Amino acid sequence: MNNALILMSENAIDRIQGLGDAKLQLSDPDYWSSVGIIALTGILVVFLILAILIFIFWLMGTVFKVVDKSKKARAEKKAEAEKTQAAAVQTEQVEETVAEEESGDEEIVAVISAAIAAYTEQGFKIKSIRKRSSARSAWSAAGISENTRPF
Amino acid sequence: MEIFTDTLRSLIDTSGFAAFTWQNGVMILLSFVLFYLAIVKQYEPLLMLPIAFGMLLTNIPLTGLYTPELWDPATNPYYAPEYIEDGANILVQFTKETSLDYGRVLHDGGLLDMLYLGVKLQIYPPIIFLGIGAMTDFGPLIANPKSFLLGAAAQGGIFFTFLGACMLNMTGIADFTLKEAASIAIIGGADGPTAIYLTSKLAPQLLGSIAVAAYSYMALVPVIQPPIMRALTTKKERAVKMGQLREVSKLEKVVFPIAVTVIVALIVPSAAPLVGILMFGNLMKESGVCDRLVKTATNELMNIITIFLGVTVGATAVADNFLSWKTIFIIILGLIAFCVGTACGVLLGKLMYLISGKKINPLIGSAGVSAVPMAARVSQKEGARENPSNFLLMHAMGPNVAGVIGSAVAAGVLLSILG
Numbered sequence: 272m273n274n275a276l277i278l279m280s281e282n283a284i285d286r287i288q289g290l291g292d293a294k295l296q297l298s299d300p301d302y303w304s305s306v307g308i309i310a311l312t313g314i315l316v317v318f319l320i321l322a323i324l325i326f327i328f329w330l331m332g333t334v335f336k337v338v339d340k341s342k343k344a345r346a347e348k349k350a351e352a353e354k355t356q357a358a359a360v361q362t363e364q365v366e367e368t369v370a371e372e373e374s375g376d377e378e379i380v381a382v383i384s385a386a387i388a389a390y391t392e393q394g395f396k397i398k399s400i401r402k403r404s405s406a407r408s409a410w411s412a413a414g415i416s417e418n419t420r421p422f
Numbered sequence: 423m424e425i426f427t428d429t430l431r432s433l434i435d436t437s438g439f440a441a442f443t444w445q446n447g448v449m450i451l452l453s454f455v456l457f458y459l460a461i462v463k464q465y466e467p468l469l470m471l472p473i474a475f476g477m478l479l480t481n482i483p484l485t486g487l488y489t490p491e492l493w494d495p496a497t498n499p500y501y502a503p504e505y506i507e508d509g510a511n512i513l514v515q516f517t518k519e520t521s522l523d524y525g526r527v528l529h530d531g532g533l534l535d536m537l538y539l540g541v542k543l544q545i546y547p548p549i550i551f552l553g554i555g556a557m558t559d560f561g562p563l564i565a566n567p568k569s570f571l572l573g574a575a576a577q578g579g580i581f582f583t584f585l586g587a588c589m590l591n592m593t594g595i596a597d598f599t600l601k602e603a604a605s606i607a608i609i610g611g612a613d614g615p616t617a618i619y620l621t622s623k624l625a626p627q628l629l630g631s632i633a634v635a636a637y638s639y640m641a642l643v644p645v646i647q648p649p650i651m652r653a654l655t656t657k658k659e660r661a662v663k664m665g666q667l668r669e670v671s672k673l674e675k676v677v678f679p680i681a682v683t684v685i686v687a688l689i690v691p692s693a694a695p696l697v698g699i700l701m702f703g704n705l706m707k708e709s710g711v712c713d714r715l716v717k718t719a720t721n722e723l724m725n726i727i728t729i730f731l732g733v734t735v736g737a738t739a740v741a742d743n744f745l746s747w748k749t750i751f752i753i754i755l756g757l758i759a760f761c762v763g764t765a766c767g768v769l770l771g772k773l774m775y776l777i778s779g780k781k782i783n784p785l786i787g788s789a790g791v792s793a794v795p796m797a798a799r800v801s802q803k804e805g806a807r808e809n810p811s812n813f814l815l816m817h818a819m820g821p822n823v824a825g826v827i828g829s830a831v832a833a834g835v836l837l838s839i840l841g
Binding site for chain 2: 284287288291292293294296297302303305306307309310311312313314316317318319320321322323324325327328329331332335336339412415416419420
């Protein structure tokens with residue numbers, strides 16, 4: 272039933288188009304229904320397609336998040352292994368920033384130690400990791416606002 | 423002496439002055455206005471200047487650079503033979519050709535006629551899209567796929583204007599056919615190549631005025647949008663800060679163009695020349711293996727095509743087509759399309775603000791009209807006005823690039839229904 276309706280209206284659109292002249296088109300009894308159908312199908316199809324894309328990329332996003340997490344977990348293990356290795360070498364004690372680990376966030380510790388290991392290529396020992404005050408300095412804030420200012 | 427005066431007279435007769443009409447004069451003055459807009463006001467000068475110059479050239483009589491008659495199928499003088507078998511005899515019947523005769527264009531056309539083939543055969547707009555694709559980072563859209571909705575909402579302006587143009591018909595002051603109404607409406611997509619692509623297929627006689635209107639309004643986005651955005655949102659909504667977007671991996675960026683092409687081209691095949699080539703350009707960029715091609719697509723190729731496109735689109739603005747009430751209506755309807763598109767985007771942004779628990783700033787909705795990256799910058803600027811530490815630019819880029827896909831899909835839909 273619905274299909275028949277759509278088919279009928281499509282024929283009407285074809286017919287109205289064939290008239291070529293706007294005045295003739297306007298005199299066709301199906302004119303307004305055709306105009307309405309064109310506008311409605313247009314906006315619906317645009318929404319439909321973009322909704323499908325949302326779904327697909329949302330799906331893709333979640334899949335990638337899961338993959339990322341497992342990757343991160345692997346990287347973390349690796350980093351930890353490196354850290355213990357590096358700590359064991361202890362040929363030289365590189366003084367790294369700061370006092371006691373407060374948050375207990377092992378992931379961050381792993382990442383930082385991996386970074387230091389990659390950078391120094393020597394044995395080192397991390398004594399502490401401390402957060403800096405998080406506020407942006409006036410200069411860096413000015414720099415960011417300068418670079419992102421639109422006009 | 424007589425020979426001298428004769429020569430002089432024939433020289434005067436073959437000069438432009440002999441065939442000069444007041445319509446030519448008006449069109450040339452109009453091209454001066456566009457020069458002013460392009461050079462002094464810098465309204466999209468890369469396109470406005472070639473358009474204005476094309477308009478100037480085409481309205482100087484007898485230059486033969488652009489010949490409108492060649493592009494009008496109704497003036498095709500040829501009759502095609504048709505062979506009908508009738509028993510032992512073969513009858514020949516001649517029917518008048520009603521399609522465009524490209525042979526005639528190649529034979530009789532001038533320089534701009536030749537270049538106009540690229541518009542008529544739908545070559546230039548997709549190539550511009552190739553360059554746009556190779557310059558666009560779809561990362562913000564991939565990180566926040568909900569932006570697609572805003573990109574779709576802003577296309578509401580197109581379909582509203584389509585209805586509006588048809589309603590104007592009812593009043594009797596304008597007479598737009600369905601195809602013309604659709605071509606005018608696409609101005610609301612705020613995407614020059616898309617507008618030119620659709621118009622050259624559906625209503626080539628309006629190409630000049632629609633291109634001028636589309637590019638002027640795109641240049642005026644920072645003037646048109648802010649009042650609408652402010653009127654539709656509260657201070658509190660505008661000050662909403664949005665969280666940082668997640669990192670998007672390279673694999674996702676590579677999969678994106680392929681997936682979009684497959685889905686869009688399967689559902690609306692007529693959008694494939696625009697969306698497909700846009701995504702092709704993007705894949706070249708994101709794959710990272712065709713740097714040389716990307717360089718060409720975004721620089722030389724795009725510049726060459728921009729010159730050809732601008733000057734030929736300008737050349738279609740001959741007095742017969744341009745100096746009519748239709749142009750005035752196109753300019754008014756185009757503005758309405760832009761405003762309604764912006765409003766639809768902001769309103770859906772408001773809805774998402776409410777649904778998301780006040781996490782989405784409705785200002786990013788207005789960026790759903792394509793006009794990359796101008797519309798996103800407007801969102802950023804308006805957000806920063808309420809709260810100087812608010813950075814909406816990347817969030818607004820999502821709807822912005824979604825708007826490009828949205829308006830190309832809208833053009834595809836209109837083309838498949840009316841084409």
